[in-house]
Amino acid sequence: MNGRSTTGVFARMAAQPLFMCGFRPFFLAAAVYGAVLLPLWLGYLGAGLALPAVPGGPVVWHAHELMFGFGLAAVAGFVLTAVPEFTATAPFGRGTTLGLALLWLAARLAFWSSGSLGAAGQWLAALLDAGFAAALPLAVARRLWRDPARRHRGFLWGLAAMAATVAGFQADVLRGLYPMRWLVAAVGVMMVLIVVAMSRISMRIVNDALDAQRRRRDAEDGEADDLPAYRARPPRRNLAIFAISLCTAGGLLAIPPAVAGWLALAAAAAVLNLLNDWHVGRALLSRWAFLLYMVYWLMALGYGLLGLAQLGAPVAAGAGLHVLTVGAMGLSILAVLCIAGRTHAGLPLDGRPWVMLAAAAIGVAAAVRAAAGMTGLPAGWPLPLLAAGGTAWALAWGLAAARLAGVFVRARSDGGSGCEEASAAAGDVLSP
Incomplete structure (x- = not known):
């Protein structure tokens, strides 16, 4: 195939609705990958299914793909869509979106085959894996740095830290070291990114919930409640980010367990302190506000x-790590796919029961997986608990993939041609 025909194929692919906006291919990848990963892992645990032979073994494959495959796909979709909106700059082009999506896919294929291709395969996996992670902060750095308000640079530091964990992981692999410490560090970086992103999303969602409550009360008794506006206050947010970062750094540096334990408890306390901003009354029980609220509870737990x-x-x-990844990360990604994915596709938010069913399944998966990590369980209990947790997770993401795939692969039904939000979405934010 010559260069001209290759360019033509790339252009035809980029013209598909899937690459209209940055969230589309990556949110689709996250939903599908989330549904696939846990059945493969359960097949390995319960039936000896062969997993890809990667450096570090099956546990490393499982953790790596959960964080750098599933998790980083969702992060990519969010920042490629949110950063242009936050900085009032043009959306990323279709070619950029397609190129990054192909790089993510190539990184997955390279890592899956890295154990069977020897040193060359490990180097290829390292270059593609670290290349994709580094491409994200590079793609948004100029926009975030030039933003006069400087309110969103937290995304840049978080993305750079995530790229550093991927690079550290691959450096340990190439040196023949066990790389799990970098995957644990990536969990902390992901929690920081969630706090940074949720502070932006919650301002919209919780205040919309308060507005809806005011309108409802006004319609009932002709007198609107004097409800305060919700604010995600920077001091509490910054304290939570600092405490999580300190705990993450402590784990990476292998400090004494007693010190690491107190740092983790400090991080839990800082997240609970952050929740003080959320106590706004009945509006908190609306669907979308409640989902975001529960992310912080799972993070603190x-x-x-x-x-x-x-x-x-x-x-x-x-047990704690799985509550953070399966619970806090999983639920936050589901909420972002449902909120940002639909509104930026020109659709109102989804009020159907599947959303809460999927959210409940993620909560069950986190709780059951944590229970499987308790010491003193009867000998035969851990594996059934792991199977139940994995099944609940697969159910949640199978539902998400089935319900959201069409949103991401089809053209907008409102006539839009990019990432602009649906004009009618605000009225549906509070679907019960």
Whole structure:
């Protein structure tokens, strides 16, 4: 195939609705990948299914693909869509979106085959994996840096930190070291990115919930409630980010368990303190506000369990890590796919029951997986608990993929041609 025909194929691919906006291919990839990963892992645990032979073994494959495959796909979709909106700059072009999506896919294929291709395969996986992670901060750096308000640079530092964890992981692999410490560090970086992103999303969602409550009360008794506006206050947010970052750095540096335990408990306390901004009354019980609220509760619980484990409580450290990844990360990504994915596709938010069913399944998956990490369980209990948790997770993402795939691959029904929000979405934000 010559260069001209290759360019033509690329252009025809980029012209598809899937690449109209940055969130589309990456949110689709996250939903589908989330539905696929856990059944493969359960097949390995329960039936000895062969997993890709990667450096570090099956556990490393599982954690790597959860964080750098599933998680980073969702992050990419969010920042490629949100940063142009936040900085009032032009959306990323279709070619950029397609190129980054192909790089993500190539990184997945390279990592899956890295153990069977020897040193050359490991180098290829390292270059593609780290290349995709580095491409994200590079893509948005100029826009964030030139933004006069400077309110959104937290995304740049978070993306750069995530790229550093991917590079650290691959450097350890190439040196023949066990790379799990970098995957644990990536969990902390992901929590920071969630806090940064949720502070922006929650300002819209919670205030819309308050507005809807005012309108409802006004229609009932002709007198609107004097409800305060919600504000995601920077001091509490920054304290949570600092505490999580300190806990993450401590784990990466292998500090004594007692110190690491107290740092994790401090992170849990800082996240709970952040929740003080959220107590706005009945509006908090609306669908979308409640989902975002629960993300922080799961984050606090995860760090609490992690701290207790390091201080000698009868719980494995993996229980806290899985509440953070399966629970806080999983639920936040589901909420972002449903909120940002639909509104930027020109659609109102989805009021159908599947959203809460999927959210509940993620909560069950996190709880059951944490229970499987408790010490002192009867000998035959951990595997059924792992199977139940994995099944719940697969159900959640299978539902998400089935309900959202059409949103991402089809052209906009409102006549839009880019990432602009649906004009009618605001009225549907509070679907019960």
